[in-house]
Amino acid sequence: xGKRRYTTVSIPTPLYEKVKGMIEGTGFSSVSEFVAYxxxxxxxxxxxxxxKAPQLTPEEEEELKERLRALGYL
Numbered sequence: 733x734g735k736r737r738y739t740t741v742s743i744p745t746p747l748y749e750k751v752k753g754m755i756e757g758t759g760f761s762s763v764s765e766f767v768a769y770x771x772x773x774x775x776x777x778x779x780x781x782x783x784k785a786p787q788l789t790p791e792e793e794e795e796l797k798e799r800l801r802a803l804g805y806l
Contacts, residue, residue: 741767747803 751763760766788796 743767744804 748763751766755763755766758766760769
C-alpha cells in the first residue's frame with residue numbers, strides 16, 4: 733500500500749475545541765480523524781444524490797442558519 737498524503741485545513745479554534753470535547757470517549761482518536769470521517773460522509777451523500785444540492789424545507793434551512801450562527805459563521 734502506498735504512502736498516504738495529507739493536507740491541512742484550518743477551522744476556528746472554538747470549533748476545534750467543541751469538536752475535541754465532543755469526540756472524547758468515542759472511537760475517534762483526533763479531531764482530524766473525525767473531520768475526515770464527516771467529509772467522507774458528506775462526499776458520499778453528494779455522490780449518491782448525483783451531485784445535486786439537497787432541497788431543504790424552510791424549517792430545515794432556518795435550523796441550519798441557526799447552527800451556523802452558533803458556530804460563528806453567520
